[in-house]
Amino acid sequence: MVDDGHLSALADTFRLLGDTTRLRILLCCLSRPVAVGAIAAELDLSQSLVSHHLRLLRAARLVRHQRQGKSMIYQAADDHVRTVLQDMVEHVGEIAPDEHAR
Amino acid sequence: MVDDGHLSALADTFRLLGDTTRLRILLCCLSRPVAVGAIAAELDLSQSLVSHHLRLLRAARLVRHQRQGKSMIYQAADDHVRTVLQDMVEHVGEIAPDEHAR
DNA sequence: CTTATATATGAACACATATTCATATATTAA
DNA sequence: TTAATATATGAATATGTGTTCATATATAAG
Secondary structure, three states: OOOHHHHHHHHHHHHHOOOHHHHHHHHHOOOOOEEHHHHHHHHOOOHHHHHHHHHHHHHOOOEEEEEEOOEEEEEEOOHHHHHHHHHHHHHHHOOOOOOOOO | OOOHHHHHHHHHHHHHOOOHHHHHHHHHOOOOOEEHHHHHHHHOOOHHHHHHHHHHHHHOOOEEEEEEOOEEEEEEOOHHHHHHHHHHHHHHHOOOOHHHOO
């Protein structure tokens, strides 16, 4: 399923989603383009912190950005990203009362 | 999409997949049940390390296990886990030549 | 019982990284 | 040009965590 070449890239991408702050940032721009400052304001985070995280999300192609005047507009890269998030949300949401005797 | 209550659980689960060793372990038992020792042997890892990682994967319900004699047999929890992995593999595999033309 | 095998666990260390602070870069307006 | 606004970046630090080693627990056989 995964060759060694893609293994570290795969882990890198998952690890980026493994931080609540980055997750919030990604979720914040999941369905619409948002400026850096707006993300910081909405999530009550420092501009610097948001920018640092967006840089990492950008490097993993989880978000894309474009300049709009003085602002930089970020949004989730594609539906693929949304699908991964949605699937994991469903996994986490599953309650396992008897740990599934499958 | 995600309430605050599930946010940390979501991040925790992603973070677990963000380590190459844990990913290899999970991939190793993705399509069939495998004993701890067999995983360690196949991936050339110490038994202790594999057990530590399996404990974490278990806590996140990414794998399930059952005793079989002296061995503990582990396998991926369900198809949901496989779907998440498959989706992310596809994301990582996407080469974006035009993405750089900005 | 003892012995062997398989797995789990606690502690310690080494390394990675999220956050803050200060500062740099870029764009727009005057 | 200068000033204001928006974002990016480098350094330092504090916290988190993957790994190793030693040891404990559990099952099976003699």
